[in-house]
Amino acid sequence: MTDASRIEGKSPTNIRGLIAAITAIGVAAVGFGHTLPLFSILLERYDASDRLIGLNTATMALAAILATPFFPKIIGRVGIKPFILACLAIMVAIYGLIGLAGERVWLWFPLRFVFGFAGAGLFVGSEIWINALAPEGARGRIIGIYSTCLALGFAMGPFMVEIFGTTGFTPFLVGMLIFASAVLPIAIASPPPASPKGHVTGFFSLIAKAPATFASSSVFAGAEAAILTFLPIYALESGWAEETGTRAITVYGLGLVALQYLIGREADRFGYGRSLFACAFVSLVGAGLFAVIDESLILLYVVLFFWGGAIAGLYTIGLTLLADRFPKTEVEAANTGFVFMYGLGAIIGPAGAGFARDLGGQFGLELFLIAVMILYVLLVARRWRQELP
Numbered sequence: 001m002t003d004a005s006r007i008e009g010k011s012p013t014n015i016r017g018l019i020a021a022i023t024a025i026g027v028a029a030v031g032f033g034h035t036l037p038l039f040s041i042l043l044e045r046y047d048a049s050d051r052l053i054g055l056n057t058a059t060m061a062l063a064a065i066l067a068t069p070f071f072p073k074i075i076g077r078v079g080i081k082p083f084i085l086a087c088l089a090i091m092v093a094i095y096g097l098i099g100l101a102g103e104r105v106w107l108w109f110p111l112r113f114v115f116g117f118a119g120a121g122l123f124v125g126s127e128i129w130i131n132a133l134a135p136e137g138a139r140g141r142i143i144g145i146y147s148t149c150l151a152l153g154f155a156m157g158p159f160m161v162e163i164f165g166t167t168g169f170t171p172f173l174v175g176m177l178i179f180a181s182a183v184l185p186i187a188i189a190s191p192p193p194a195s196p197k198g199h200v201t202g203f204f205s206l207i208a209k210a211p212a213t214f215a216s217s218s219v220f221a222g223a224e225a226a227i228l229t230f231l232p233i234y235a236l237e238s239g240w241a242e243e244t245g246t247r248a249i250t251v252y253g254l255g256l257v258a259l260q261y262l263i264g265r266e267a268d269r270f271g272y273g274r275s276l277f278a279c280a281f282v283s284l285v286g287a288g289l290f291a292v293i294d295e296s297l298i299l300l301y302v303v304l305f306f307w308g309g310a311i312a313g314l315y316t317i318g319l320t321l322l323a324d325r326f327p328k329t330e331v332e333a334a335n336t337g338f339v340f341m342y343g344l345g346a347i348i349g350p351a352g353a354g355f356a357r358d359l360g361g362q363f364g365l366e367l368f369l370i371a372v373m374i375l376y377v378l379l380v381a382r383r384w385r386q387e388l389p
Contacts, residue, residue, distance in 0.1 A: 072203070213322065
């Protein structure tokens with residue numbers, strides 16, 4: 001049976017459901033991409049310190065870590081579709097309230113915490129929805145498309161800031177409309193069948209069963225947060241112009257967008273464990289090359305392009321493995337644990353890279369990334385041999 005027939009053989013309702021969920025998360029990603037630069041710019045305008053801005057941003061990841069253990073029970077009670085719609089409604093409301101809070105920065109902390117709670121719920125719900133409907137023979141490609149749309153949305157967000165500016169209530173109205181528009185595809189789509197009722201599995205036990213799968217989420221989040229935080233500073237320390245750091249981040253994003261479908265397709269062909277190891281190994285090699293790039297901008301861009309694709313491939317394949325590794329009764333808990341591990345990595349990554357730079361100076365970022373990737377490659381190799389990635 002060909003790849004196309006495997007996908008087309010699925011129910012049209014399933015295909016429409018997949019399109020709806022991927023469209024919704026892609027649109028919401030534009031909102032997330034709009035949020036980060038807008039909120040940072042405004043907090044700086046309100047004379048918030050760098051430390052305060054960082055702490056305020058971290059409240060979203062903290063909310064994800066604290067909230068995710070409760071999501072499986074909530075979804076089990078209300079259903080996946082109402083849960084996602086409620087998360088989007090909360091995000092629309094909070095966006096407006098942050099705009100009204102203005103210079104009262106102390107209000108931003110509880111508001112962004114709730115925003116992070118709803119955002120984590122949106123990711124959990126969407127990924128459960130997609131994993132439940134993705135055809136078994138083409139799951140890697142479907143998750144690759146999902147990851148690509150997610151990355152494209154994040155990339156488009158900052159352009160919305162450039163177009164609509166950062167003054168007045170207009171940018172907040174834009175953010176509210178973006179998240180509100182993500183409601184439509186979910187509202188008109190049929191949700192996937194509910195998971196069998198029964199005991200709600202705690203995801204901590206699932207993490208212990210498949211540590212390499214769940215760690216892929218943390219490694220991606222931590223490495224990406226570290227590179228996005230410190231790459232512009234690294235570029236300046238290397239004697240390059242300020243805009244070089246921005247361009248380098250753009251090249252990293254292009255690699256992430258361009259390679260996810262290809263990675264998902266090859267994972268379907270060659271196996272998820274083998275593909276996870278390949279992405280981890282390429283990510284390790286790329287981290288090592290950062291240390292020997294010297295002054296070659298061309299080499300920097302080439303390494304960042306493929307490194308961006310490989311490091312994001314960890315998330316793509318890890319998410320694909322959830323539905324392949326766990327029975328339907330545990331997939332909801334597994335998806336929740338995946339988002340939990342992402343939030344953990346998003347907090348630890350920048351902090352660890354900053355500590356490494358304090359100790360190792362300019363090369364601290366490379367040393368941090370190399371150390372993380374060596375540990376992860378060893379973990380994947382060990383689990384792959386046991387055929388339990």
